[in-house]
Amino acid sequence: MEKPVDTFQPIIKTLIRVGIGLLVLLMIIAFNNVIQISSFMSGIHPLLGQITLVVLLLVFLALLLLPLISFLSFRKALPIPEDENSPEFANYLNETKRRLQKNRYLREKDYQFSDGSDLKNQIIQAYEILGKRSRELIKGKATGVFLSTSISQNGVLDSFFVLGTLTKMLWEVSRIYEERPSIARLVSLYGNVAATVLMARGIEDLDLLDEQVEPLIASILGGGMATLVPGAVMATNLVVNSITEGSVNALLTLRVGCIAQGYLSSVTIPERKALRRSATIEACGMLGEVMKENSVLILKAFAKGARNAAKNTFKL
Structure with missing residues (x-):
């Protein structure tokens, strides 16, 4: 049986490396701007400079962490085992069922999995x-x-x-x-x-x-x-x-x-x-x-x- 394309790992690794490099460069530029702004505010009053530094660092940290948290929340892809009689295929079906149970469109249709029926057919019905x-x-x-x-x-x-x-x-x-x-x-x-x-x-x-x-x-x-x-x-x-x-x-x-x-x-x-x-x-x-x-x-x-x-x- 012809398998789908699965040769994208080098591309993904390259994109991750490029992204990390750009992120580091962005962090350096942003941190430099934060220091300049806090130094300017310190010229007005030292306390104002410290407050500005803390606030900007918190904002910068939030802007950095939110996309990271969103990225980490993405689910990993489930590889489909070749042998349908293998334990890996049974685990694949169970994990697919677990994910489908959280699908909002299925919850809107009130679709329920039953223990007595064939799990593969139930997943096909859900799909x-x-x-x-x-x-x-x-x-x-x-x-x-x-x-x-x-x-x-x-x-x-x-x-x-x-x-x-x-x-x-x-x-x-x-x-x-x-x-x-x-x-x-x-x-x-x-x-x-x-x-x-x-x-x-x-x-x-x-x-x-x-x-x-x-x-x-x-x-x-x-x-x-x-x-x-x-x-x-x-x-x-x-x-x-x-x-x-x-x-x-x-x-x-x-x-x-x-x-x-x-x-x-x-x-x-x-x-x-x-x-x-x-x-x-x-x-x-x-x-x-x-x-x-x-x-x-x-x-x-x-x-x-x-x-x-x-x-x-x-x-x-």
Whole structure:
């Protein structure tokens, strides 16, 4: 079975070393500023200088400790044992159960683990509940990408917007499943998702996109083009291109979210090929919902622009 990417330890160690070096440099600069400020206040009155020194040191210490405490509170990632019959796998399931019992989304749904049922199936059921919550989030992100990139039609800005959306979405999805994911877990998740997406064959994506997008565009434009002003048939190509561009970006967003779900909710070592295929199929199904719910908004935007253009033409 193909294992996920797990070669990020050198990168993590390098980042930690760089972070420690920057932190030491920042502490030296901050301490120097504290001494200068307290010396200035001592020129006014010695007691005022001492009070200023103590207050600034306490503030500096608090600013230093709060991020450290927050970082240490992150949970360590749980490695998935290969052998499901091993004691390590049983310990993995018990630790996963313990963490899921503290998950706020499961507590909101009043999900309870029972001692009599199979623990692995109970964890899968818990992940299904979290999956519904994360799918709502993923669909919302994909909707924003679909509308923004369909109307914007700016390749560079759209690329940065999609990249930022994907980065934020992965963080928010991981928070749903684990609430406090570790840095190593996040790096592994981002790396695995990126590797899985990049391994996808372009021709497969184009075929799936054609199967999903073309019938939807035909059905939408069948009744939607009537909203455009008469004689503006050339706008059809612009509308089709815009919806197609938005659909491609939305499909990418949906698939990345579904792949992340697959990694976060897997109780066994996931196989990339199977995960990529199932995530793509699920993403295509969700894409149809996004297009049907939001393509009308794009048509209205183009219709309004066409009417305004026609009015300005007649005025001239």
